[in-house]
Amino acid sequence: MIINETIVSPNEVTREDLLVVHTKRYLSSLQWSARVAFVLEIPSVALLPNFIVQWRVLRQLRYHTGGTVLAGKLALERGWSINVGGGFHHCSSDHGGGFCAYADLTLLIKNLFMYYPDRGNGHERDFMNDERVFIMDMYNRLIYPRDHQAKNAIRCKIELKHHTNDKTYLRLLHINLEKSLNEFQPDFVVYNAGTDILQGDPFGNLNITPEGVIIRDEIVFTKCIRERNIPIVMCTSGGYQQTNARVIADSILNLYTKKLISWQ
DSSP states (O other), X not given: OOOGGGOOOOOOOOHHHHTTTSOHHHHHHTTSHHHHHHHHTOGGGGGSOHHHHIIIIIHHXXXXXXXXXXXXXXXXXXXXXXXXXXXXXXXXTTBOBTTBOSOHHHHHHHHHHHHOXXXXXXXXXXXXXXXXXXXXXXXXXXXXXXXXXXXXXXXXXXXXXXXXXXXXXHHHHHHHHHHHHHHHOOSOEEEEOOOTTBTTOTTTOOBBOHHHHHHHHHHXXXXXXXXTOOOEEEEOOOOOSTTHHHHHHHHHHHHHHTTSSOOO
């Protein structure tokens, strides 16, 4: 059962925290509402005074970012953690986009390297030449990534087509995750578990059912935790339908039922 005692609330990341990843120039650019509107891809944000944008929009994203960093610490202590938010994978050190204003995944990994120098695994542009980081990415090749430089940093590419279904998706996940874990043998896994793969999503254009998402998460946790005892952080990332929250909740409960996670 998920109760208040099993949920840990994060702190808002500070500017000093963000400077571990971001340039001063990029953070300063977020003082302009028009720039934030571009990053979030919501044109109407440009019409708002920036103090409202900071308080009502960016502050919430800073809490999400703090949650990802905290999740890393908890995973090292407990073996797993889930941030029901975060996963801002379209943001790098000096550029935001796709509703991603802060590079929480990069900040998480950099914190792991600073505080736990013997551990780490995982974002694209930010870890282009870092051999300590192995990136496996499943994506619709007809949509993402248009950034070909970033694509070069992906060590294991699983390129999907429009309307890929459960059977194909889960088969490719199983094969390539097993291969990647055997090749790299990570000390830590950052799992960006977006639900924009769901059928009907206006951006993902794949055809994965809710049951497919639940099985996907079960495969990842089984291979990382049960079979290899690797600490894992899961971020729920993107997903743009009203049903996403229910699917995520059902998946987490399934992980608990299968004893892949526990509240103790």
